[in-house]
Amino acid sequence: MSQAAAVELVDIWKRFPGVVANAGANLRVERGTVHAVLGENGAGKSTLMNVLSGVYRPDEGEVRLDGTPQRFHTPADALAAGIGMVHQEFRLVPSFTVAENVVLGSAERILRRQDVEARVDEVARRFGLATEPDRPVWQLSMGERQRVEILKSLWRDARILILDEPTAVLTPNEADELGEVLRHMADDGRSVIFISHKLHEVTGFCDVATVLRGGETVAASLPVAETDAATLANLMVGSTSLAGERPPYRTPGEVRLAVSGLCALDDRGLPALHDVDLEIRSGEIVGIAGVAGNGQRELAQVAAGLRGSTAGSVHLDGKDVTSAPPRRRFGLGLCYIPEDRIGVGLAPRLSVVENAVLRTYKGHRRGPFLVGSRLTAYCRDLVERFGVRTGALGDPIAGLSGGNLQRLLVGRELSGRPDVVVAAQPTRGLDVQGVKAIQDLLVAERDAGTAVLLISEDLDELLTLADRLLVMHEGRIVAAFDPMDSERSVIGEAMAGHLADEGAA
Numbered sequence: 001m002s003q004a005a006a007v008e009l010v011d012i013w014k015r016f017p018g019v020v021a022n023a024g025a026n027l028r029v030e031r032g033t034v035h036a037v038l039g040e041n042g043a044g045k046s047t048l049m050n051v052l053s054g055v056y057r058p059d060e061g062e063v064r065l066d067g068t069p070q071r072f073h074t075p076a077d078a079l080a081a082g083i084g085m086v087h088q089e090f091r092l093v094p095s096f097t098v099a100e101n102v103v104l105g106s107a108e109r110i111l112r113r114q115d116v117e118a119r120v121d122e123v124a125r126r127f128g129l130a131t132e133p134d135r136p137v138w139q140l141s142m143g144e145r146q147r148v149e150i151l152k153s154l155w156r157d158a159r160i161l162i163l164d165e166p167t168a169v170l171t172p173n174e175a176d177e178l179g180e181v182l183r184h185m186a187d188d189g190r191s192v193i194f195i196s197h198k199l200h201e202v203t204g205f206c207d208v209a210t211v212l213r214g215g216e217t218v219a220a221s222l223p224v225a226e227t228d229a230a231t232l233a234n235l236m237v238g239s240t241s242l243a244g245e246r247p248p249y250r251t252p253g254e255v256r257l258a259v260s261g262l263c264a265l266d267d268r269g270l271p272a273l274h275d276v277d278l279e280i281r282s283g284e285i286v287g288i289a290g291v292a293g294n295g296q297r298e299l300a301q302v303a304a305g306l307r308g309s310t311a312g313s314v315h316l317d318g319k320d321v322t323s324a325p326p327r328r329r330f331g332l333g334l335c336y337i338p339e340d341r342i343g344v345g346l347a348p349r350l351s352v353v354e355n356a357v358l359r360t361y362k363g364h365r366r367g368p369f370l371v372g373s374r375l376t377a378y379c380r381d382l383v384e385r386f387g388v389r390t391g392a393l394g395d396p397i398a399g400l401s402g403g404n405l406q407r408l409l410v411g412r413e414l415s416g417r418p419d420v421v422v423a424a425q426p427t428r429g430l431d432v433q434g435v436k437a438i439q440d441l442l443v444a445e446r447d448a449g450t451a452v453l454l455i456s457e458d459l460d461e462l463l464t465l466a467d468r469l470l471v472m473h474e475g476r477i478v479a480a481f482d483p484m485d486s487e488r489s490v491i492g493e494a495m496a497g498h499l500a501d502e503g504a505a
């Protein structure tokens, strides 16, 4: 009577040196459903998806599709069996068009460019994926790039689509659009596996949820309609959830970071910042709200010295650092938590220890004198204080989960006792506890007298943490709010570029 499910992962075990990533995990996904896989950082979600998509072979356990046991040796095997995976790091060729990227590597040969574009467009429309097949990928936003990744899987006729934290890089609107695309795919009889830490997306987009904790399935196939966000959060952490409460606020001190008349260009050489003025005082968190791509990223980079300005100035503690390199700014007490942790922040091939001192080493010129044992002790302390879950400290950080990488990075930066913190999306992609841990750290910094610039796409986070809230739109600061006394809808309007008081300012 019981019909075989589209996907069954049965009692999957996967061990890495020092870590059991999957410890008897189970997952059963039915046809025509959007299935959420939940769990805190390091719970084993990505590992389980890598088993399903042929990246890893499980140590034990079985993968079944429509009831038939499978043995995938490579991702290509899994793809041939109908499994498509949309990775968080997009694997697109920037100089190719959307259509070229979609068909790249697929067996099909279509000679005429217009035919390819027309067929890609047809598939895109069928699933409500708005794209322009003839545009080069480098011109596209994150949301658009992701749609190209999804199209690639649909082009290869994937019946099972895995999306690992797809909304982490999307704006709230793009995330909602993605939700609709997932629904189209399910209605078309496909199965979608959706990983996210944002519980409102799970309750909003998904039919069923499976929760992992410590590599095991602790709740299997819960109907979303019969549960709620609080229940899911409790299942993930295994204890009562953490209610956000606004920390008390004291009068700020002197100006630490001052930006005046700042203009800068983006990666494409187009104006990204227009005449930005900003002052952050000791003991305050100034939040920057805005839809991604409105200059927030460039503002953080110019403040940290990683991007040049075309006009205006940056002062740290009254000293003009407009053309000073990052190292000099770090020396003056600035710390920067970049939004892309791998690349700018961390070196994937180096060990946990090496990454933990990457910055201290440079900033304090202590490097050559840091002996092995002291280094290890320093690193062990950091890992403990900031709750980084890792195997051996000498192993490369490439094996850490996304959230644990972020904790390591934030811990390293904050342990340098900064005077000014520039934090870009510091809690992106973290689970409930990880978010709380990092938010607590930022508040503790503020209470110790640090000036904090917090850039976030999460309005709730800004409303909880910021003492003052500024909104950026098209490279300008267009509005300022008191987070204690502002309507979300009014802030949202400002984020969209609609200003209530046209006459003012």
Ligand SMILES: Nc1ncnc2c1ncn2[C@@H]1O[C@H](COP(=O)(O)OP(=O)(O)OP(=O)(O)O)[C@@H](O)[C@H]1O
Binding pocket: 016, 017, 019, 020, 021, 039, 040, 041, 042, 043, 044, 045, 046, 047, 048, 389, 390, 391, 398, 399, 400, 401, 402, 403, 404, 431
């Ligand atoms: N290639 C690897 N080598 C060593 N350890 C690994 C490897 N991949 C994952 N791990 C470890 O296995 C555990 C599970 O990691 P996984 O990436 O599956 O977690 P996750 O649930 O996806 O977490 P996150 O929400 O932070 O992305 C973690 O402790 C991680 O450090």
Ligand SMILES: [Mg+2]
Binding pocket: 045, 046, 047, 164, 401, 402
């Ligand atoms: Mg993961």
